[in-house]
Amino acid sequence: MAALKARVAAIAAPDNPQETRPGAAVTLGVEAVDGHLPDGGLAPDGVHEVAAEAYGDLPSAIGFCAGLAVRFVNAAGRGSVVWCARASAAFDFGAVYGPGLAVFGLDPARLLVVDTGHARDLLWTLEQAAKLRGLAAVIGDVGGAESYDLTASRRLQLAARDGRVPVVVLRGHGEAAGGTSAALTRWRIAAAPAPGDHVGAPAWTVALERARGVPPARWRLVWDTASGRFAVPERQKAGKRSSLPSELVAGDRLRAAG
C-alpha cells in the first residue's frame, strides 16, 4: 500500500521527485487563528482569496493582503513580491503607496508593481508570476472581474503549486466576490476601529469564510509593525468603548459603540 502511494505521488509530481514535500505552512502570528487553520497556517504554494465586506472596506482588504505579504516574505527570507492590479483600480482608493508599505514593514524595494489594462492580461500576469520559483508572494487585485471564474482559479492554483509561490487574490467587495473558486482559503475583511491612542494603525474584523475541513470563524485583529505579524488588540479601556472578547466571535457583526 505504501509502495502504491509512493508510485502515485511520483506520477503526480514527476519532475522533482526529491521535492514532493510541501513547504511548511506560514503562520499569521496569532495563536487563535493559526490553531484554527488546517496545517497550522497558510499554505505557501496555493491561492488564498481575500474580499472586502463592503465597498468602503476595500482599503482594509488591501491592508490585510499587505500583512499576508509580509508574513510570506518573512517566512521565505528572500525574494520579491509582485503586486498586480488593473490600472483602473487606482481610482477607487488609490494605488499602493511606498512609504505606507514601509510603515507596514514591507520593503518597497522588493516590490514589482504591474498594472494591466484588461482582466485577461491580469490573469496571464498572475499565472506567469505564480510559476516562477523563488518569488516570495504574488498579490493580484482582480476586482469583480468575471473572467476570474472557477476555471481561472484552478489554473492559478496549479501554477502556484508548480512554482511553490503563495498567491493572494483580492476579489473585490460584496456578494460578487463570493463565487466558487479553487482557492485554499477565503477571507472576508471589514474595517474596525483601532485600539490605542494612535490613529491610523490598522485594525480589522477578519472572517475566515472557507478553508478545507474547518468551520468558518471570525476574529478582531490588528497589525504589529515591530514584530511583523498580526496580533489581537489589547483590552480596551473601560468606559471608552465596549470591551470585546478577542477570541472567536460567532454570529452577527459587532459594531463598536462610541
Added chain:
Amino acid sequence: MAGAPDRTILAVWLPYWPVERRLREGAGDPDRPFALTAPRQGGIRLTALNRRAEDEGLCRDQRLTDARAMVRELQVADADPDGDRAALERLALWCTRFTPWTAVDRTQARDGQDGLLLDISGCGHLFGGDACLMRHLLGRLASFGLTAHAAVAPTPGAAQALARAGGRQAPIVGADGLQAALAPLDIATLRLDPAAVEGLNRLGIRRIGQLVDMPRRPLAARFGAATLRRLDQALGLEGEPISPDMAPVAYRARMNVAEPLVMADHVKTVVGRLAEELCKRLAADERGALALEFVACRVDGAVMTLRAGTSRPASEAAHVARLFHEKIDRLEAGFDSGFGFEAFSLAAAEVADRPPREDRFEAMGEAGDMDLGHLVDRLGNRLGVTRVRRLRPHQSHIPERAVVAVPAIRGGLPRELVRETHDWQEEMNALACEGPHRPLCLLPCPEPIEVIAEVPEGAPQRFRWRKVAYAVARSEGPERIGAEWWRTEDAGRVRRTRDYFRLEDGDGRRFWVYRDGLYGRETDAPRWYMHGVFA
C-alpha cells in the same frame, strides 16, 4: 584617387517617384496621364508627372489650366511631399534586405530627383555579383510599378551622375574607368546649384570632362567652393560618407528565405534561429542586449518592425526568442504577411557588458534572480514597458513626490527616465519608529472634500467625500508639510503649506486629509482635500 577607400556604391534614381507612389496605392489608372499639383506662384501648377503625361507634351511647372486644355483626360491629385518622403524612407528600409547600409538620397537640389543610395561593398557576392544585384533590385522595383535607373560606381556622386545620365552609359564603373566614364556626362547631373549650372552653360561648359580640364582656383572663385567640392566628391578626390537610415549596429543576424513565409509560426521559427546566432556572438564577447529590433521585409515592399527591451543584458537565446514570440502572438489580427516575408534581420540595438557571474545576484534574491529578470522582460514587453515598475524613494517632503515609480526595463528608454538604484532602508527606519503616519493607498490626485471643523485650525468633525457623509470619531494631527519653495519648476503656481490629519470614523475607516493653506496667513478660505486611506 589614391586616398579614396575602396567602396562600391549603387545609386537608384526614381524619376517618377511621387506619381508612381500614388499609383501604387491605387490613386488612379497608370495607363492614362497623371499629374500632381500644388499651389504656386501664378496659380496651381504641376509638380510631378508620369511618363504618359510627359509623352503627351506636358512638363513640370506648367499651369494646371493649360495642362487641362492640352490633355483633356488628365488625372490630377494634390501633391503630398511629406507622404512622398515617408514612403521613400519605407522603400529604403525595404532595400535593407540587400545591404544594411541604405539611405534616401537627400543631396539633390531640385525636384524630381528622388533616389536611394546603397553601399554594396562586399555584398555583391551574396547575390552573384554586383551586376546581378543591380538587375535583381531593378526587377523588384519594376514589379512594384516603379521606373528606376541605377548605376554602380566607387563614389556616391559618380553613381548618381551615371544613373541620371540614362541608359547609354555602362552602369557599372570601377575606380580606374571613373574619369573616362564621367567625362561625357552633362554637368547638370553633378548636383550643382542651378545658378552655377546656368553660369557654366553660358561659358560653353556642358560636359564634366570640360569641367575637369578647367583651372581649379578661378572655378572656385567664380562659382563657389561647393561646385568644386561636388566635382571632387564625384571623382573620389574628396570623401563623401553615406549615413545609413538604419543605424549601424555591431550585432546583427540576417536570414533570407527562398520561399516567402506567410504563417506566424514559421516567422517564429526564423526568430528562434536568428536569436541563437545573435546570442552566440553576444555571449562570446561577454555582452548582453538591452534593446533588440526584429525587421522582416515582405515581398511587396512593406516592412514589419518589432522592438523589445530587457531589464538586464540578455544573451540567452530562448529568452530573446520568447520575447518576440509573445509580441507576434499579441499582434494577432495585426499580423499581416501579405504575400509573405522573404528577408529577416535581428539586431541588438543597445548592448552592455554582462557582469561576471558572482556580481549578478542582487540583495533580494539568489537563485531566482535570473528568472525574475526574465519575467520582468516578458511582462514589460507584452504589457508595455511603463506598466511594470519598481518604487524608488525620492528626497521630498511632499507625499506624492516622495516615491518615484521607475520602469523596470531599462533598454530603449531615455537616460533621464531611469534612475539609479536607491534602497529604502533609511526611509524605512525613519518611518518605522514614528508609527503609521503614512497611508497604505494614495489617491492619484487629491480630491476636494467639504469639511465642518470646530475651529479653522483644528481637525474636521464631519466631512463629505464623493457625496458620502462621514462623522469623525477620532483624529490626530496636524502634521505640517511646507511647500518646497526651492523648486523653480513650480514658479507661477501658488504654493501653500499643508496640514495633514489622520481621521477615523465610527466604522473604523481611516482617512488622510489635509488643509491646503494656513488660515489667515496664506489664504482666507483654505480648501480641504482627501489624499489617501489607511488600511
